[in-house]
Amino acid sequence: MTSAAHRFRPRKDPVQARAVETRDRILDSAARVFARHGYAAGTTNRIAEAADLSVGSLYQYFPNKDSILVELVRRHLDTGRRAVEERLAGVAAATTAEVLAAVVDAMIAVHAEDPALHQVLFEESPRPPELLAELHALEDEVVAVGAGVLAADPTVDVADPELAARLVVTTIESLVHRVVATRDADRRVDLAAFRHELLTLVSRYLGLPAPERTDGRGRRDTADVG
Amino acid sequence: MTSAAHRFRPRKDPVQARAVETRDRILDSAARVFARHGYAAGTTNRIAEAADLSVGSLYQYFPNKDSILVELVRRHLDTGRRAVEERLAGVAAATTAEVLAAVVDAMIAVHAEDPALHQVLFEESPRPPELLAELHALEDEVVAVGAGVLAADPTVDVADPELAARLVVTTIESLVHRVVATRDADRRVDLAAFRHELLTLVSRYLGLPAPERTDGRGRRDTADVG
């Protein structure tokens, strides 16, 4: 794999609606194929077939197999970003707890939709340097925002807001990937319970009160005493 | 890939010291090659070459490429288990905090040694069903032990010890993999700081006091007030 910078730019600027639609169809098919077969066994021919297209045409929209993967990841990232923004859109000045809940909910929602695909995307695919750079940039961006939130919140109890933010972000991402975005059905857990525990985990880490359960179940002491 | 049970058993029971040494050399080389090239590009010829051996010889010790991976994972698991046991060996009746510290330290130590390899092992390799079963069995075992520890400790504040144990185990494993066992050097962080934050994370989740820092740096409030 060469790392020439242009390698992952789509081959054409699809101004025409038809071309856009075809690109999308290819990406959707690739998502299905990767989810079912994994990256290595998700051949370009299979993807083209799933998109009801010839391989030749596929290569008119994407210069190589990797570029399809990259585009899929970008979409995933965009979707995640939008999911968070949507959840925070209504709130004027979000509290730390609200931000946490929004992020966790968004992450779970985004990954619950196609767990197998996200496992392929983030665990078993070769990630070209360009993509990694994008990934890191996004993470840094999120961490920076998060650090700001933490620093501005006096009820948060952390020594180093930047480090804490990074750990919170990483924790959420890792656990969601690990628990939600997995191919093995028997490792998935009840999402409501997982959401609650994950929020509890990061809240308590930050010195914030744990979220209340919506289903009436609680902790030993809080349930009994509080 | 067939799932015949014998598919991953080493081809010969190496009783002679020379054979044992060769097997180890192959595994070490495979570790290096996989770490550098990933699983798919880590060809058996490359592995053999790295082991200063012919492919033919390699296949006298392992029936196929997968079996090398499986053996590598088994070794990793054993190493991890031993690492935990060692750290707990001296302590008569370990507290929850001591157990957590032992597990976290062991996990970090084990993964810090060859981060790239562990990423390959756990993120980008095809895991045959047999191996997954082993992995899950080990995790369940650890979770069961952990749940016992939590249930026996009255200072621990959790609603469901089993669920909490599972989340703690998963958190430690995920974050260590994510932060320590990664190919990208620039995503690795200061291990001492990471250790402290990870312990803080799980301790606070369980309602336990956060561990003290050994380097004099502390949290805002504890440093100032406590």
Added chain:
Amino acid sequence: MTSAAHRFRPRKDPVQARAVETRDRILDSAARVFARHGYAAGTTNRIAEAADLSVGSLYQYFPNKDSILVELVRRHLDTGRRAVEERLAGVAAATTAEVLAAVVDAMIAVHAEDPALHQVLFEESPRPPELLAELHALEDEVVAVGAGVLAADPTVDVADPELAARLVVTTIESLVHRVVATRDADRRVDLAAFRHELLTLVSRYLGLPAPERTDGRGRRDTADVG
């Protein structure tokens, strides 16, 4: 070798003339390569090269090496069947002698064309169960027809028409293979003489008069007396 039923089916149904032509070219090349090198040494790369094609293309038409062999045998069988039918087509009610002559002539004609190939096909190739079943079915079919002919002919002198038919069929097939379909040029004999002797052999076995020679040479007694 698995015995999955689809293993030997050609990969695509070649409707387009070009594809049909390519398939045929592959089969012809395979025939040549097998005939020259034998089955084991007749590699797919060699076949592809002989067909002026890449291996990859070859594998677009046949799923594996065995399937090429199987198809070659099927063609041979079809050719043989047609060769017999052609020779019997003109005759309204064929006598036993006419049937025998038709079968012998057809068999000799079919095998004389590419003796080396037929030796490979029937003597030194691994024959998958599916193929054997086809072979036996065809033989049984032929034997059944033959038994009918024998039973209906009062001049035929056999105790068990079925057994006799089977022996006649086997004899013709074996001797033709042995004498005609052989790689060793120096073991081949004059075909006209062979034809005459083979017909004499089976005719006399059935209690029928031996065929007359067309070249004036005859047996001791018939030449002198008859």
Added chain:
Amino acid sequence: MTSAAHRFRPRKDPVQARAVETRDRILDSAARVFARHGYAAGTTNRIAEAADLSVGSLYQYFPNKDSILVELVRRHLDTGRRAVEERLAGVAAATTAEVLAAVVDAMIAVHAEDPALHQVLFEESPRPPELLAELHALEDEVVAVGAGVLAADPTVDVADPELAARLVVTTIESLVHRVVATRDADRRVDLAAFRHELLTLVSRYLGLPAPERTDGRGRRDTADVG
């Protein structure tokens, strides 16, 4: 495969009894292995293992795999020759019928013992030129003897004793191979019946009376009328 004449001569002249015994053990094992696995899959390692020997030792007795096959064929030929001689030993002046019976019985006996092996030996193995030459020489020798027998017998009715002898020899050999020396159990027939029909076939071909059945079953007309 080179065709240097010495390629198939055993590597040592085994004057010592131990060495002779080892050679025999190797050949016996090779026979078993070839019979079970075929020639291609009958690896030298498997043969050595079956002989309870190391590969290295095997190669002290045979210069290569082919030479094992060749020796196996030679033994088979010797066995066949001896089998015929034994059956003719008691008879002072054998009639043609007696010779035929002796040959047929010997051939059937020799091949009935290990059908699968003989199929491998004569149908699916690469036969080096040297071996073919030996085979042909033996056949010629047998044909010559047979032609002498036929020529000397006034009751035999053939135009060309040499040609007739060759066809008789070939017929017996082919049919015995085809019917007796085959791996497919379901193609084997009742040997007594086969013997009778084969003798009938060649006897009638030669103008001799068919042999009498020992089991009381006979032909339609001869049984009823004659």
Added chain:
DNA sequence: CATGAATGAGGGTTCATTCAT
């Protein structure tokens, strides 16, 4: 632009044969 047949480097694996011990 679309098609899909064609390409061919490269992968995992086998096995006849050698050679250090």
Added chain:
DNA sequence: AATGAATGAACCCTCATTCAT
């Protein structure tokens, strides 16, 4: 002599990518 680990050429087959139509 015997051993069996080691060798490596060669096999079958896959799949990302190209290009003639």
